[in-house]
Amino acid sequence: xxxxxxxxxxxxxxxxxxxxxxxxxxxxxxxxxxxxxxxxxxxxxxxxxxxxxxxxxxxxxxxxxxxxxxxxxxxxxxxxxxxxxxxxxxxxxxxxxxxxxxxxxxxxxxxxxxxxxxxxxxxxxxxxxxxxxxxxxxxxxxxxxxxxxxxxxxxxxxxxxxxxxxxxxxxxxxxxxxxxxxxxxxxxxxxxx
Numbered sequence: 001x002x003x004x005x006x007x008x009x010x011x012x013x014x015x016x017x018x019x020x021x022x023x024x025x026x027x028x029x030x031x032x033x034x035x036x037x038x039x040x041x042x043x044x045x046x047x048x049x050x051x052x053x054x055x056x057x058x059x060x061x062x063x064x065x066x067x068x069x070x071x072x073x074x075x076x077x078x079x080x081x082x083x084x085x086x087x088x089x090x091x092x093x094x095x096x097x098x099x100x101x102x103x104x105x106x107x108x109x110x111x112x113x114x115x116x117x118x119x120x121x122x123x124x125x126x127x128x129x130x131x132x133x134x135x136x137x138x139x140x141x142x143x144x145x146x147x148x149x150x151x152x153x154x155x156x157x158x159x160x161x162x163x164x165x166x167x168x169x170x171x172x173x174x175x176x177x178x179x180x181x182x183x184x185x186x187x188x189x190x191x192x193x
Contacts, residue, residue, distance in 0.1 A: 004063040005074045007083070010047045010056055015085035018074035018092075020067040027058045044085045062159045072148040080163065082176055 001022040008015040008030065019026035033039040034048045034056075048056070061077055064070050074091035077083075172180065 002060075002063050003065075003067050003070055005061045005070065005077055006058060007061050007077075007081075008044070008056060008058050008085070010044070010085070011051050013047070013085055014081060014083035015041065015044055016061070016074065016077050016081060016083040017086075018064075018070045020070055023058075023060055030058075031056075041085060041087055043087060047085065061163075069147070075148070077163075082172070082180070 003020045004023070005016065005018045006023055006026065008017070017026070030039070030044075031053070034045060035053070037045065037049065039045040039048070062073060064073050071092040078086060078089060078091055
């Protein structure tokens with residue numbers, strides 16, 4: 001079972017994702033929800049509804065050796081490719097995604113009446129001790145930084161070349177240029193303080 005990062009192209013725009021359960025299984029999962037009109041990514045669902053299934057192109061970006069490295073490699077590609085269909089700019093979570101009132105209602109109904117055991121409460125308490133409730137701006141541990149660094153260094157020359165080729169002729173919108181500029185300014189400010 002292959003583990004790694006993939007992209008879905010639709011109308012010359014991209015979605016970047018990752019899988020630890022195999023590419024074909026993940027692709028079938030996306031198609032299942034898109035065909036039913038219930039995909040959790042509203043941008044991708046809207047484009048699918050507009051352009052149809054024949055316009056979808058699924059391709060593997062990189063096969064990753066171990067599942068523990070997948071999120072770091074996915075984050076590298078999200079940062080490098082700026083995929084338009086990704087609702088989150090952080091791999092592996094939905095921080096910053098705004099739920100509709102209907103979605104909030106459905107989530108509430110699904111959880112209403114559930115009882116969390118004392119053991120689970122204890123584990124959650126221990127896991128969240130010392131963590132800010134708002135994860136934005138949270139400092140990464142040296143170990144996490146090292147893992148991300150090693151994952152990015154491990155990107156093959158073939159993948160780098162393929163990524164470079166895919167970006168030739170691609171022009172960023174003024175809004176994308178502004179976001180990139182702000183991101184780089186913030187990065188360099190943090191590096192120099």
